[in-house]
Amino acid sequence: AMSVTLANQLLDALAKPFRLREQEIFVTASIGIAFASRDDASAEEVLRDADTAMFHAKATGKARVVTFDQSMHARFRHQLQVETELRRALERNEFEVLYQPFVRADTHRIWGAEALIRWRHPHRALLNPYEFLAIAEDTGLIVPIGRLVLEHACSQCATWNAVETHEGSPIVVSVNVSARQLADATFIHDLDQILASTKVTPANLMIEITETVLLAEHEITQRTIAALRDRGILLAVDDFGTGYSSLGYLQRIPLDVLKVDRSFVSALGTPREHPEIIRTVAALGRDLGLAVVAEGVETQAHAALAAELGCTLLQGFYFAAPSTAETLTSSLRNDGAGL
Structure with a gap:
């Protein structure tokens, strides 16, 4: 035309x-x-x-x-509806934060936990992040939603570490932070307020970001990452191995944890497996002094193979599904023999 x-x-x-x-x-x-x-x-x-x-x-x-075309109109109406419902969910406190533990590969004892948001929708039961976070990111609602998760995680982290844990070592709580959140001018200010009000030790908080975010040249994002490091907060790269091939950022940005993407872990023991990828990432982490997490551990074989390949931390349904803070507190109390 x-x-x-x-x-x-x-x-x-x-x-x-x-x-x-x-x-x-x-x-x-x-x-x-x-x-x-x-x-x-x-x-x-x-x-x-x-x-x-x-x-x-x-x-x-x-x-x-x-x-x-008309399908766009339907998608637009859907996005507008979800955006309206998300705003209402913030007002009505419909979001919940669950926790999935990281365990040590050698002892299977709890090292920390990842904070994971869920939406208790009034008409659609409990929704997983993939059902609403993309729209939250597009509309900017990820900023207040992310602040809510950060507040909950820091408060829970402080509670868990206020009493002596299973072996006297601190419990680390990790929070996923998106590009939109890191680029928000109020992020560090809000974080400082949360750290002060919850009295959480910054070294017990871990921020998970993706390779794409780390490689972004946005000045505000880079300043925010530097500010996180200045405060002693741990930094993890989520879904490592699925993004860009350049590893230059590993030299530029001091990291603490690499999380091997679940697609590599779930393939272990199948014809699709590529154990050399996990072994290489684990060796890279060891040489750089980083912890390496195997995500998506769903079977005993996954756990054994990931540990054998050099992963130092494991996470997945084989050990525990995402659960309430109260459930994980019980697990911490009974963690003497490991999960």
Whole structure:
């Protein structure tokens, strides 16, 4: 269609750099196109559809042209509904934080736990993160939701470490933090307030971020990561091995933990297995002085093989499913023989 051709010509024109005050500037555009689907369609309806297509263009990579179709409208309505329900969930305290332990590979005794959010939806039971976190990230609601998880995790971490644990060593609690959270200007300020109010020891808190986030060149994100290190908070790379191949960030950023992606662990003992990948990551961690977690340990064979390959910590349903803080507290009290 002529409209699509014109839109692509406009993108090509914008792709060329231009100079502003002696500086070269690059810009891109996301363009949405809509056609009147019926004779009596109003101008407002067509503009709304074009706007929906534009947002779809942004969500699928930006700097592109997208033509509206009815499935986009359905997705847009769904996202709007979930966003509204998420805002209501924050007001009504519908979120819960569960904990899944990390255990030592040699003794199977608890080393720490990962805080995992769930949404007790009033009409859809207990929802897992994959059912709502992407929309929370897109809308910015991940910031207040993430703050809630951080508050809960720090408070629980302080409680667990206020009494002597099973072998006198501290319990580390980890929290997943997204790119949107790290780039938020209030993140460190909020974190400092939470650390002060809960009196948690920073070295007992671990922040998990992805390789993609670590490799981002965003100045605010890099400052935030540096601020976490300055406070003595542990840093972990989640889903290690699934992102970029460059390992340069391991030299630039002082890390504490590498988490081997569950896809490598779940394949152990099957024709799809690549134990050399886990062995290499474990050796890399050992040489750099990092702990290495095997995620997704679901069988005794997984646990034995991951430990044999050099992983120092294990996590998965073989040891425990995500559970309430009270359940994990009982496990800590009875942890003498390991899980």
